[in-house]
Amino acid sequence: MESIVVYDSKPSLKDPIFIECLPGIGNVGKETGDFLAGSLKAKKFATIYSKNFPSQAILDNENIIDMTNNQLWYSKDVNGRDVIFLIGAFQCSTHEGQFELCREIMSILLDYKISEIITLGGYGTGQMVEAPRVFGAVTDLKIKKEYAGYGVEFPPGEPSAGIIGASGVFLGLGKIYSVPSICLMGETSGYFVDHKSAMAVVKILIKKLGVELDLKELIDKSEQIDEITAKIKEVENRNCNCRDLGYIG
Amino acid sequence: MESIVVYDSKPSLKDPIFIECLPGIGNVGKETGDFLAGSLKAKKFATIYSKNFPSQAILDNENIIDMTNNQLWYSKDVNGRDVIFLIGAFQCSTHEGQFELCREIMSILLDYKISEIITLGGYGTGQMVEAPRVFGAVTDLKIKKEYAGYGVEFPPGEPSAGIIGASGVFLGLGKIYSVPSICLMGETSGYFVDHKSAMAVVKILIKKLGVELDLKELIDKSEQIDEITAKIKEVENRNCNCRDLGYIG
């Protein structure tokens, strides 16, 4: 184990579901995960330090530092099931580092006998998205069928470039170690932190976990996204008209 | 062993020939290998995952993923000899990774007591090739003589830049571990996936293995290559004429 893992506690968990919530396109994964872990009152139990993160100390507003890290949090008895979250503000910067670190974290998770892996991310479209869908990529047909029932869509072979980063690697490790796994990707322009896309993913996870959550915070932020989208569209339309007029005149 | 090797089975093989079929110039190696493994009804027996591949999950049309990998396939009793194929869509992206991964795969192959190594690749000419030849580089004079008998050509010291990638490293490891080895390079423009060049290499391997294979699929694809080549030549000729006329007029 090349990482330094500092445990706050070693909780006893029963066949937990593992949810990877690291930052990425539109920060959908991180926003979704942070909201969910917060709503489910998750507790941090391990901090993972690695040479594969930027070698940097980060300050809070009291100038208390911590080294760049990823963290494992847990929630017990979420409608009868335990959940482990991978939370953090950083991903590794090299392919080798990404693979090695995820593999080390996976070995911790396998000790916890995780029963399912859900990795979270954004599906970047490069254009404004009014009603973001949630796309999926899976390790087997059974889990695909289950999530299709929750409304996840599976456009054949998409994303065609594959899935990179921790979302891709944990999905791959799920395949390798025979843990049913899915990557949930919220549709997003990718141009800003996309709470609306995150809310779409949260709604899938609510169905999966069978819990009720207060979405007010996300709804408020989503409405801000709607306003931004509306303004951008307005500007685009105006520009279009001008140009059209130009062609006529 | 830094790689993760997942075995479907551990076949019992007798002094197998090892054929490396990874992608490269004109994709000649991969095309040749995929055709041969398919024709010889090879079976996958091991999947190799490595930090040295892009850390990425790849989707099929069902959105079932697998991590980037290389695979070992085998065919038993090919005219009395067993064959192991190294099949995949990826090569390592760094020199260090290439060396390390090939070395790890080689240690598996040495356990199988491989009796010969054939690595496959393209020999890029940068120009259209009408009748692609097959060039060779070897670990010793005995194997050179054998393959010269099958029609492989050995222009002295060519390719002068050496042989890079898995084709070069397995050839080198053959030398180091005293396994007679050859790299077969199909002549190719290198501008597209070159089935015609692959067919030239296949024909050498048919002689080597003493088998009969239905080449219809490759012949069809080669004819498409011929059509492309003809069209490019036509365009080139026309351009030349125009320019000539220009000089005159």
Add this chain to the structure above:
Amino acid sequence: MESIVVYDSKPSLKDPIFIECLPGIGNVGKETGDFLAGSLKAKKFATIYSKNFPSQAILDNENIIDMTNNQLWYSKDVNGRDVIFLIGAFQCSTHEGQFELCREIMSILLDYKISEIITLGGYGTGQMVEAPRVFGAVTDLKIKKEYAGYGVEFPPGEPSAGIIGASGVFLGLGKIYSVPSICLMGETSGYFVDHKSAMAVVKILIKKLGVELDLKELIDKSEQIDEITAKIKEVENRNCNCRDLGYIG
């Protein structure tokens, strides 16, 4: 241990304070550390060679070489406390190397049961600084309170980009291994070796260690900095006037 550590001696030290003095912005850390180690008549006891430094032999004026390295020096009984200094002209060039090497040095320091870590650096402002302040980042509130008493300032969340290099990593390792730690950053333009900023940091360390030191050397060099600053200001003012006149005329 991947480094080569050559010991001149293995001094017996009691709960030493560790001070990291490697080069960085305005070379404030190195200047501060070199002055302090010199004034406290520190002795070298270990030289650390690493693949993570530039692989280079460095010559002195007699053309006697040494490999690029970092060194551990110690001073016994500095007002009752022992001190270890990390001295050198090089830092690692990669994130991975920085983390790994600091971790290896930390394991030596933990064997010495260090009781506190002080890392030294510059806080680059990009503009001339007349009266450099000293900023701090810490691992806990207790050490923050102590150093605030010495005059260290803690502008909330600054530097917002975090602290990189050995200063950041040892601070982070202090956090990980529960050693109270502070990074002292002397305010500096960052445009030259800033002895004046170093003197500001030295003055904090004098209070911390409760020692009296002859600052004449630093005062002389600081006055040179003042002269440079004055000249630059003069030139800037003149240029401003010219431009202003240009706008009027």
Add this chain to the structure above:
Amino acid sequence: MESIVVYDSKPSLKDPIFIECLPGIGNVGKETGDFLAGSLKAKKFATIYSKNFPSQAILDNENIIDMTNNQLWYSKDVNGRDVIFLIGAFQCSTHEGQFELCREIMSILLDYKISEIITLGGYGTGQMVEAPRVFGAVTDLKIKKEYAGYGVEFPPGEPSAGIIGASGVFLGLGKIYSVPSICLMGETSGYFVDHKSAMAVVKILIKKLGVELDLKELIDKSEQIDEITAKIKEVENRNCNCRDLGYIG
């Protein structure tokens, strides 16, 4: 040991001198070493393959390949002393790799109880050199004095940028492991393979080893260098005159 070392033999040697002869500026080190090893009828006894070389197979004129490597050669009883040469066409491409590989080779050499290290290189001046001098950098004053007696010059602190590559690292390892070591640098423009500079270094080594060698081959090649130098000077002079005239006219 991360390298693959293939032994042809394990010669019994008595306190051998080690001479590093890898390529570099003006290829002075390689030319010197190849000439010396050839003249002293050295025999190859080990081939070193490493992930830190370009992962490439190299062909000879028979299309027989070998992997990129470095080699150890030996000469017994050179005027009473044994010599080991490090011969090759490649150096590592990264700092980390350079340090690691030299360290691995050094561990082989320490087993042979080498009594002295001589590393060879060029000292690039960027201008034509009529009578190349040989400069030195050493691990201690005693070896400096000895080589000064052979005519090696020691301009204080030069080269000021230090010595990079295997020449620098073996010198540094000599210092670390207390083996008296010198780097001999032939003065060279660095613009071409400089046999004349190599001959200057060879002449130092002839004195060191107390042997007589037939220098005809090097003298012939040096005269070619003289011709090139003369032509370049002629062209430069002519160009200078033209420009001067231009200024007048």
